[in-house]
């Protein structure tokens with residue numbers, strides 16, 4: 001994974017933790033490719049820049065991964081709802097793999113409000129684990145046990161009784177579904193396929209337990225996990 005710094009003063013000025021941007025490759029020949037959503041990893045108002053974390057999985061992310069300094073991109077944002085932090089106490093940030101992407105910005109804001117930050121991060125192995133944690137306690141799990149707890153990040157949360165006044169989670173959909181069983185009050189970032197990113201195409205809707213549908217790009221991407229209809233969502237997304 002790499003962190004890309006984008007000079008985007010208008011976005012940096014408005015960005016709040018939990019929001020994302022839609023990124024499109026700058027070249028004219030990429031105009032027909034849909035933009036891809038990326039969580040805002042950090043924002044620096046004074047430098048007019050934002051950061052995104054890129055995990056190279058396919059067409060666009062591999063091109064972003066290889067981008068040279070000074071290259072240009074089309075970037076739209078900030079999009080989505082910011083997360084709401086508790087007025088006091090602790091914030092627990094649970095992430096799997098590239099799901100760590102929204103966490104540094106949330107942690108920065110939480111620390112600025114005097115909140116305790118608890119990081120819980122899971123990765124396939126030590127080589128794939130995030131190494132950037134801003135303040136607070138860090139709990140790490142790896143599937144192969146090469147670093148930290150051996151097992152999933154949800155098993156780690158459960159076995160070590162890790163919790164917070166607010167829990168924010170991001171990662172693979174099955175991880176979030178498992179976490180919802182043990183921490184139903186957690187706010188989970190649901191990363192669906194997106195097209196527009198601002199509420200028009202309805203390509204990102206997810207089912208809720210009350211039978212309604214909601215757009216992840218506008219009403220989310222973070223939802224309290226006990227409002228999500230996980231059975232239907234898992235059937236649709238996997």
Ligand SMILES: Cc1cc2nc3c(=O)[nH]c(=O)nc-3n(C[C@H](O)[C@H](O)[C@H](O)COP(=O)(O)OP(=O)(O)OC[C@H]3O[C@@H](n4cnc5c(N)ncnc54)[C@H](O)[C@@H]3O)c2cc1C
Nearest residue numbers: 036037038039053054055057058059060061101191192193
């Ligand atoms: C709100 C949101 C925030 C995101 N934040 C980040 C981030 O900070 N860093 C990051 O690296 N990625 C993030 N993603 C995922 C990122 O948008 C996808 O990895 C990207 O769309 C893949 O594009 P691609 O052209 O490289 O892959 P493609 O060539 O389009 O697809 C390659 C593979 O990835 C799968 N894939 C494509 N999109 C998604 C998706 N949204 N979720 C799961 N699998 C997908 C495809 O099914 C395919 O198997 C986020 C997604 C959302 C919805």
Ligand code: FES
Nearest residue numbers: 197199201202217
């Ligand atoms: S991505 Fe178009 S409505 Fe959400």
